[in-house]
Amino acid sequence: MPKKLLLIDGNSIAFKAFFALYQSLDRFTNSEGLHTSAIYGFNRMLDKVLAAEQPDEALVAFDAGKTTFRTEKYDGYKGGRSKTPNELSEQMPFIRELVEDRGIKTYELANYEADDIIGTLTKEAEDTGDYAVTVITGDRDLTQLTSKMTTVQVSKKGVTELETYTPDYVLEKLGVRPDQIVEIKGLKGDTSDNYPGVTKVGDKTAQKLIQQFGSIAGIYDHFDDVSGNKLRENLLADRDKAELARELATINRQAPLTISLADCKYTGPDTPKLIDFYERMDFKSFLAAMDPEAVNDQDVYSEIKFQQLTAKNISELASLDSEIELQIELDDENYHTAQIVGLALGDKDHWYATNDAELLHNEVVVKILETADVKKNVFDAKKTYVALNNLGIKLAGVNFDLLLASYLLNPANNSNDVAVVAREHEYQNVKTDEEVYGKGAKRSIPVDQPVFLEHLVHKIAAISNLKVDLFADLDKHNQTDLYWKMELPMALVLARMEIAGITVKASRLEEMGSKLKERMAELEVEIYRQAGEEFNIGSPKQLGHILFDKLKLPVIKKTKTGYSTAVDVLEKLAPDAPIVQSVLDYRQVSKLLSTYITGLLKVINPADGKIHTRYLQTLTATGRLSSVDPNLQNIPIRSEEGKQIRSAFVPSQSEEVIFSSDYSQIELRVLASISGDQNMQEAFREGEDIHAATARRIFGLDSNEQVTPELRRQAKAVNFGIVYGISDYGLAQNTGITRKQAKQFIDRYFEEYPGVKQYVSEIVDFAKDHGYVETLEKRRRYLPDINSSNFNRRSFAERTAMNTPIQGSAADIIKKAMIKMDKALEGYQTKMLLQVHDELIFEVPLSELDEIKKIVPQIMDSAVKLAIPLKVESHYGKTWYDAK
């Protein structure tokens, strides 16, 4: 039996694998943001080939670098190729590691390509005699190595699909012998490697010539026999090119290798290393194939023993550990109004579940829940607090919140489904709610079925299993304080605010609503009159038809689906046609009516006349909160008509006021502080108007010169632009100046604020090196696109790298303030009700007003110590509208 030798062209297979999976590039990333598509494809190929070949010796050859003996011969060799995408090059070191962990030798040699290494080794094998050689490549050129002893397999689409070349197959497919392939290539050249052959000679002519003459030398030896004048002319003119091309195409089979076949023993995988590698790459299917036992424990949905909790066995709970897992199951997302439909709790050895919510009132259960010394591990602490509070139970002792921890580790892992989060962290033994309850209209909770209780138990088991790992990961990220001192206490503070709710006067909204309805009817008539027909004004499609087809107004912007009718477009058209202004007015009124009048009226709780929003603590990428059902963070303020909505937001008691404090310019202060820019810090320290100060600087005004409102406006836009991650295009778009002017402004800005310039470039570098950015309090955001070869994705990631530490640190600051505030307000009747990113809103009894006026700004000011002071402004009044 001849020995089996397997030789693989590493670079070309990596390329093929990468582009085969290019569509799914985003699906193949590990938890650290590394792309893994080519690694994955490469490994699929290895699996298949190793199984098929069972080689005695194996080697994967790689290209050593850009310059080789071929580039010395011909400058342009492989010139004009676009750069290897970063998403691929970042994977190359891992492919080598993979290959070695699988027990296969890797090799590269300066000045030579992988082809030449493979060619030289096949020669050694053939000279030795007793070998069967298989070459795996993505490059057809290697088929020239085909011989009796050597087969070449070229990957087709999908990488694992291989086309096998034997000498017979080469002859059948290309019409020439393997050793003549270089002759063909000499004649026709190679566009992908960027070298020319003979003019006007392609596949067909080259094949005919070589079949007739055997080689390029043969053509010129018997030149008289060549037919066709034009062809003869070209052959004569391009003889040098043909000979050079032949040389370039020829694989060097005498490369000065420092290894030989004896060094290429295939040893099989180093199993522990390979398992570790698969784990780092998040390759679950490969892992499962390697180590089915480890997987059976974890990766398959398996039974968990539990008891149904009943009035009879409920006393057993008293003997549970001092640390338990707890899941309260609700019938609706909105935990303020939802009903409890199930409950699971227990410790590692004893799980209990029930669909009888009444059992929550049992004194044994209440005692456990309200005792802080019994630690609770949950999924979504805030939800759990509120749901239990609805029953009058004050949950205490929350320890681990799987949702919160997962969000802090990576804010992209923020699903509100236990199973989705658990799977992110490699724990599989739990199903999603959708898998158990169904989705959409079919969703129903099988309250009377064992599957339901089983599902709940699997949830708490997941929480229990992930606790140690996630705490360890938080520690690795230096996020222990972020979790314990900021986010976990925050959950309770937010729960209190949501439960408190804000009183909204329905009568006031209704009164405004009827006026708006009248106004809308008037505008409707007016618009129909000007359009000459009736149509649905709320339909961008129909409106576009009226404005641009019927009335022939100029088209300024298009959307994917048709004409854009967005405000900035309509504002440009308004001077030309009165109908446009009417449409703008109609839009404003209709927005107020549907979102803020009807919308808010729908969510006033009839029991207490209040609105209870839900803050989503684990949603945003930056660490901000968001607010839903309803969103109370976007109540109108910019237009007077809209601002009136705020007059319906009132204190819950008479003799109280709405009190509001906001951070002034918090994001720019954060920027001044983290960038260390002395000029910007000075402006803040001197208490200057930052936009005016910026205008002075970038427009070079003397200290006694007035900053005009226009200059201030422009400077303000630049300040905003910096915070958003500036680009000249974006700034121009937003301010209506030219892109060139925008660029000048930005350049001037960076000259005047050199610290900011340095910060911007350093933070982007940091992101490129680490794959993430951090806020003041170590909140982290991963930026998988930061090294993308796609300009758009990369640019977006770069802007995000600049913006996230600013926006996120501002979010950290107000969160800290809120936690301190909650403590400071103990013993007061004053209640913190709302948070709107840089603003806190309270209801304050008049009797406490004087004190609150001092306490609130003092706490907000001292939330963190920055290089420059924070500034807080406060207002109050009878309604939210009047707190200005």
Added chain:
DNA sequence: ATGGTCACG
């Protein structure tokens, strides 16, 4: 379900 629009910081 998705896209357009518009409300907020």
Added chain:
DNA sequence: ACGTACGTGACCATT
């Protein structure tokens, strides 16, 4: 040359 300002949620029309 590429074609964008950062972060959100609700409503409506359309598919």
